[in-house]
Amino acid sequence: MFEEFIKERSQIGVRYLPSGTNTENFLSTAAKFHLPFKLLSHQNVIYGYGSGSALFKSSISDNESLIGVSLASDKMQTNAFLSSINLPVAQQAVVPNENTAKEAAERIGYPVVLKPLEEEQGRGVAMNIQNAEELEHEFRRTVQIYPKLILEKQIEGELFRINTFEFKYVRMLRRVPARVIGDGKNTLQNLIIAFNKHPLRNNPGSYTKPIPIDDELNSHLSKSGFNLSSVPSIGQCVQLTPIWKSSRGGHSVDVTDKLHPENIELCERVARSLRLRVTGIDLLSPDATVPWYKNGAVICEVNAKPQIGITNPDAYRQILAQNTGITPKIHLEITNGGKTDKST
Helix, strand or coil: CHHHHHHHHHHHHHCCCCCCHHHHHHHHHHHHCCCCEEECCCCEEEECCHHHCEEEECCEECCCCHHHHHHHCCHHHHHHHHHHCCCCECCEEECCCHHHHHHHHHHHCCCEEEEECCCCCCCCCEEEECCHHHHHHHHHHHHCCCCCEEEEECCCCEEEEEEEECCEEEEEEEEECCEEECCCCCCHHHHHHHHCCCHHHHCCCCCCCCCCCCHHHHHHHHHCCCCCCCCCCCCCEEECCCCCCHHHCCEEEECHHHCCHHHHHHHHHHHHHHCCCEEEEEEEECCCCCCHHHHCCEEEEEECCCCCCCCCCHHHHHHHHHHHCCCCCCCEEEEECCEEEEEC
16 A cells, blocks of 8 residues: 555656756756755756755756857758858758748759657657658658658768757767667567566667567668568668657667767867757768768757756766756854854
């Protein structure tokens, strides 16, 4: 009875806590280092003491550039701004309807990518659209969920997430789409079920999620010549999504030491140009160890509210320390019958 009562109270209490894995990890870090905090709403938390405190929304602090955050929240604005200062980006166009999308695709050249204007983490993205018929199908399907869409020239390469802090490079992750490796015995369905049991995919503090078994998965498998009953051969790799999506089982591999110095300078320049103290910059490149200007790499997006994840826990401490300042000294005087004790 007592355990059921605690479980019920916990479920009720969660409704009043701020949402998001970033906020959960910031709160945990603040508690660990005895930094006071106050919950202001489901999205906003204040950390620290008095004038040395800072207001946060996820990983955005009140010390961040309002204009930079505004630019980064709009993919078209970001693309246009970076292009205006001669930084590498893909050709892009807003497509309010099918006809505009087809005209833009003809101008940009197939293959193209269709994606929401105001989404992240790969949600709603349709890649490798080869012709007008495929574009029409994807547009009609996607616009029902995301009314504001953009069309972009597809650039071949891998997706890398580069984090900068205080305009300096700190980490790079290689985004790996959901995939399983065959053993010659198990069906794809059983391999996926086993894959989903990984502790990281069931950790509420992680943005890495299980692979959903649904129509989208079945459609992708069908295009690849598989179905859930298929038994991949030993060592055969079967990709389960066309692109990386954390919401569909994608994961990340830390490859911080693999970024070429010229690419580091590129990403630091992006952060400085947007005046953003914390960024998640998406670089699409055939090889991140090669300078961007030698292999056609481009900046896909800039996220001013990046998911920091649980693989780099010290980042939360660094960000809080940078924004909240030092613990203030308190001068205390106690008087009793004319005798005064002083302490600091």
